[in-house]
Amino acid sequence: MSLFHGIFDTHLQGHLLAVQSLESQRASLTAIAEAWLKALRAGRKILFFGNGGSAADAQHLAAELVVRYQRNRRALPALALTCDSSILTAHSNDFGFESLFARQIEALAQPGDVVVGISTSGKSANVLAGLKAAKAGQCVTVAFCGSQGGPCLELADLNFQAPSELTAHVQECHLMAGHILCGFIEEALAQSEL
Helix, strand or coil, rough: HHHHHHHHHHHHHHHHHHHHHHHHHHHHHHHHHHHHHHHHHHCCCCEEEECCCCHHHHHHHHHHHHHHHHCCCCCCCEEEEEHHHHHHHHHHHHHHCCHHHHHHHHHHHCCCEEEEEECCCCCCHHHHHHHHHHHHHCCCCEEEEECCCCHHHHHHCEEECCCCCHHHHHHHHHHHHHHHHHHHHHHHHHCCCC
């Protein structure tokens, strides 16, 4: 069991260091929170996308907004572009994987929507293409990436760089930041409805 304990301790220490370093991203997350709130108050939606674990994060955060995070309230318009297996397979088969998210942005996004591309490396070709399409469609573009940033930084209006280079810790920070944003949205909208 010493192997497990070593892995446990190493992962926990890395996680705690990354989470403690989130303070460095307070201004970035504040700007993203304001953009989400402005869009939702204006009747716009938030669209999320990413690959692998980032696809799961996209779905998770969309569900928190549509269903609820911590309080019962009206459903909020959010969508993960990673859920429709017919679109994912038809587009990838007919046109390739790189333009998968861009095509959905073209179909579903409207000016003023917030589009969140999630890429731990900041280099995923289909996430980059999706952000480019969102910019062309006059959406507010947001990148969730790791500490290296990558090309996503140049394509997004707003960025959250998880303070780690290790994919697992980047994903853990992405989900924590997403939960903080969802909590803010719920509370801000609840206060404005009083």
